[in-house]
Amino acid sequence: MKVQYQLLHKDKETGARRGTITTNYGTFDTPMFMPVGTKATVKMLTPEELKDCAAGIILANTYHCWLRPGEDIIAKAGGLHKFMNYDGPILTDSGGYQVFSLAKPKDITEDGVYFKSHIDGQKLFLTPEKSIEIQNKLDSDIAMSFDECPPASASHEYMQKSIERTLRWAARGKAVHKNENQSLFGIIQGGPYEDLRKLSAIETVKMDFDGYSVGGVANDGEPKEDMYNAIRYSTPYIPEDKTRYLMGVGEPLDIIEGVILGIDLFDCVIPTRLARHGNAFTKDGKINLKNAKYKEDFTPIEDDCDCYACKNYTKAYIRHLVTSNEALGGRLLSIHNIRFLIKLTEDIRKAIEEDRLLSFKEQFKTRYEKIGKNR
């Protein structure tokens, strides 16, 4: 089946959406944060642990699965769900984001993109058709269109050419999309330019995808307001009965802002990446467990957190694991950080239901920013 978005309630002040998405592998609530399983594994964790975090859906990277182990092996295994033993919804990206970070500008042609494998330097070529073909074989619940991901700093002229090509690529991908059990989402690009976001959104929606994402906002270093504007310029053109997915965004305040601007779905590597560096999200900002002040801190990361790490381990123990390079440390922090972002979306959902998302945002922000981001 194709995914079905159901709108349950809109926050009276902001219009933020509380809904559900129904997939082949069950229904989950939105807004939702989606943990990233780059190489068909959310780093260090099992499917059971992700479910304990109340993950509604996870993301796997087409580029990485294509290179290793290869989409044919995953297809022979019976698709991604069976290969990685995950019986919940899975979304695959198009590979575009990874490929463009490896390709040089001259390697981007109308036909597709030439680039070198990050594993062995082998020269590879990815096209819209190939991306869809790989995703069909991976058999994810949601596939993404192959798009160009120019930097937000690209000129208006370049960006216009880019989104026009991305529209042609979207049409080419849609034409070859064969998997009846898989939905296909279109991607809205256009950088910081209002007219281009509008153009990209309207033309993408005309192609009638099963859902839509706002892309090109997770580039490093751009001002937050640019990100929020890119969303603001894109979402009004997306039909209300379709999912809106903001790609690559996982900072707590950005999730709240994204929801206010109409987003349903988020993904980001940040919870697992922070974890591997000893960092934990808390409602009082991020903390680094390597800090000596946690040496004899026999309290959990957060007293009121319901995650496995907080229910069973102290900061002193996790600090010991992290400073001793013991993998269990990163594993416990990954669980906590993923649960933190998913719990945040639960709190957001409740706030929408009760029409108080703006006051929730103010409360959360005041506390989160009080001490500073890196204690």
Add this chain to the structure above:
Amino acid sequence: MKVQYQLLHKDKETGARRGTITTNYGTFDTPMFMPVGTKATVKMLTPEELKDCAAGIILANTYHCWLRPGEDIIAKAGGLHKFMNYDGPILTDSGGYQVFSLAKPKDITEDGVYFKSHIDGQKLFLTPEKSIEIQNKLDSDIAMSFDECPPASASHEYMQKSIERTLRWAARGKAVHKNENQSLFGIIQGGPYEDLRKLSAIETVKMDFDGYSVGGVANDGEPKEDMYNAIRYSTPYIPEDKTRYLMGVGEPLDIIEGVILGIDLFDCVIPTRLARHGNAFTKDGKINLKNAKYKEDFTPIEDDCDCYACKNYTKAYIRHLVTSNEALGGRLLSIHNIRFLIKLTEDIRKAIEEDRLLSFKEQFKTRYEKIGKNR
């Protein structure tokens, strides 16, 4: 309380012992394999996963806990059990084995051993009293005496002096052992020399420890028959109502042979170390999951294994994780390998109960050695 060994049955042909050990944290069956949690964590795994493997007891290293995070922090946490959230029995070694691998011969004095920290090169001094004091604070269920661990190749003359000193060290450690909730085991040394093993065993047993271990057998490269002889020369002098622990041994065939020679308890890093290199125990010998032949092998590591890894994942998926350096791969292999050795002790127990340990050994060995150790 002090640990209590109860003998339930002896294999009629070999005299191998089937029993139980009762501790502050419950009773477990013997023979038993003990996973190693070097730095107060069995690498990558949670206590729940160890219990799913049916681990009866785990080992933590005194040397590592002393250096990081320090025994005082663990004591403040309420001891090792609370610090690492493990509510089953824990044994701590004495630190001797690690220290002797870092010390030069001239640094070994009657008083104790000078050596340099493997972390920061700091000069440190460990004595029998200090080892016991640290272990008292760690509050493990079983502490080990501080012993010298000379190489098996040491001369008879050196070995004799060494075991005499180890006996004096054992007496000094016992004299300062204060933790009433902790048992203290003595260690029998003597290398490959029958007379010295006998001397060490008789004199150690005279001190009336709560249990005994056979040490100095896990050195690399010595012939298997030397290891078996060292056990053979030691166990006859250990009272029947006390636990017999063979330190550092975890190869399946050595576990079976050790049990035949009267051993109850084993420990070794081998299951987790093999796992980190992509290796798995199977009843047909060890296999390396990196091998290309597992690329499309959608069967578990072992069809009839009841571990979490075998019940949920294929060799093809684990191979993908291992070749992609994804931590979940080592985690799944650690679970499988630990479960494999503990299941082996379960099979051994059943064979003892049915007086067929020798035929079990022949069957196991024939199959295990058939294909070769590193397929």
